Amino acid sequence: MAETARISLASEPLALGALDGRYRAAVAPLVDYLSEAALNRDRVHVEVEWLIHLTGKSVLPGAGPLTAEQQAALRAIVTSFDASSVAELAEIEAVTVHDVKAVEYYIGRRLAGIGIEHLTAMVHFGCTSEDINNLSYAVGIKGAVENVWLPAARALVAQITEMAEQTRGIPMLSRTHGQPATPTTLGKELAVTAWRLTRQLDRIARTEFLGKINGATGTYAAHYASVPGADWQEVSRTFVEGLGLTWNPLTTQIESHDWQAELYADIARFNRILHNFCTDVWSYISIGYFAQIPVAGATGSSTMPHKVNPIRFENAEANLEISNGLLDTLGATLVTSRWQRDLTDSSSQRNIGTAFGHSLLAVSNVAKGLERLDVAEGVLAEDLDHNWEVLGEAIQMVMRAEAVAGVAGMENPYERLKDLTRGQRVDAERMKEFVSGLGLSAEAEARLLALTPGSYTGIAPVLVDHLKK
Structure with a gap:
């Protein structure tokens, strides 16, 4: 059969993936932290703060402290970063064919306007690209966890906790191995899930976000060759900690990413517990313990008018599985590197936002699904009596x-x-x-x-x- 002629959509600004298309609204807050544009803004942020740090420490002879106005003007390069900045960076990268070098040139272009063009050589001083990248990723991931993912996850757990409080006294038949077993209460079973999820969130909240800035192979070789009198470890430590991160003193060219693997394992565990909750709620809906509140005007089935399907929980299951597939891969890949450096981590880390996005979308789906549930106390009581x-x-x-x-x-x-x-x-x-x-x-x-x-x-x-x- 001949292929039907059609107009190509490839040239249109359309999303390839569901997170940037159908589900954009649910995951949009992550764009400010885990998108390519956010990564570039954080790279600019790290480079600018490194320049301010070096001049403030008077590490290089002749590069004294910047004035408050000059520091503010440098930081304005970050705060004014917008769509036109993204476009300019793309133009520079088209020439450099190197994303971090493009950031260096982007900042360098602006120093004359601040009156510090003589410090152009200090931009990216002593740095390998990974010095900037590891810190930029850490800043972005930390922001995404603390400002987007954790608040959403905690709100969901609070929602489940409230349901547990409200239903603590409603008796329910247990089903161990799927068979009738010693009764419990609906609230107690909901509380088990809330308790489990809370433990994981508390672990995630204690995450150490590590960073390093120590040169091409982690030896400070270029630093001491150029300025042998400086205490470069102290300069490095105070800079990393000043970004709100934990200093990693011992690395190869790359920060080892162990903290990322630890974080992703904890989030994946949260996801799996939530997935288990979704399948349990789905099953309780199927036996009538929960009644779903219909949404006005919504269609449950294209052919069976009576149906109200538990789609929120089904969608959540799928998104949790996709998220965990990525998180597990990231955790396994990022802790390995050939000798002092290979680039497998570079491609892998570009999927961090997608992994978080599918988890955040699942959290949103579960929250909305729970809002549309009513407890069918009569059904629970009848089941017990039988x-x-x-x-x-x-x-x-x-x-x-x-x-x-x-x-x-x-x-x-x-x-x-x-x-x-x-x-x-x-x-x-x-x-x-x-x-x-x-x-x-x-x-x-x-x-x-x-x-x-x-x-x-x-x-x-x-x-x-x-x-x-």
Whole structure:
């Protein structure tokens, strides 16, 4: 069959990927930190601050401290960085065929206007490209984590925590191995997820964002060759820490990226816990524990008008899987480098924004999905009432306690309950009849006769309080 003639869209400013197209609104805040333009702005930021740092330390003879006005003018190169700056950098890079060198020339062009053109040679002084890149990535990733991803993730956990508080007392049948099991409460189960996610967020919040600025192979060779009298390790440490990063004193040409691998492993673990939550909520929706609130005008199925599909949770699952695929690859790739340097990290790191974007999109999807859920308490109660056999655990444990206390006739409690309940349904009447015939002490018998599947939840509601600690 001949291919249908069509107009090419390749020349149009259209997105190739979903994050820059369909889902742009959900991930747009990351653009300010993890896009190519943001990376270039951060490169300019690092180069400018390095120049200010060197002059402030009077490291190079003849390059005394800059005036406050000159420093402000240099920093304005960063704060005024915009679309025209991106375009100019692209023009320079087309000639240099080197992105960091283009940044150096971009800054150099502006020094005459500040009255410090004599310091042009100090731009990028002693630096290899990785000195600028590792710091720029660290600044951008730190900003993305602290200002975008973590707040969104914490807001979602707060949403789940609030649901746990509201439903702490709603009894629910557990399903270990997919089979009816000792009841719990909906709130306690939600609290388990909130607790797990919070631990991961606390780990992520403690991330060390490392950086280095020590030359072509991490030896400060060019630094000491040009200015042997300076304490270059101290100059390096104070500069990196001044950027809000942790100084890495021992590297090859590249900062080793171990901190990135650690961070991505923690975020991937958060993603996996959230993925598990999505599949559980999806399953509870499918058995009617949650009712979905229809969105006015929305279509669930193109052919079945009655359907309200749990698409938010399904979309979240897919995006979490894509995010983790990238995060796992980044974590594995970035910690390796041939000898003192290869470029595998360069191409890999250009996907950091995509990895964060799919995770952030999933967080957004889950939050929106949870907003459209109602708890079907009647369905939960009915399910419990159809599974009186789950009290078998309680009864046989009471019998064990009675036997220890010297009550006669309490032999083989597990086996007797197994014969009563295994592979068959036991209703309330049959269970009470069984309890009444055991010969328990009056107190124990009364306690068991008062027990129902809905009240056999232990201290589940109280356990939710751990989220406040």
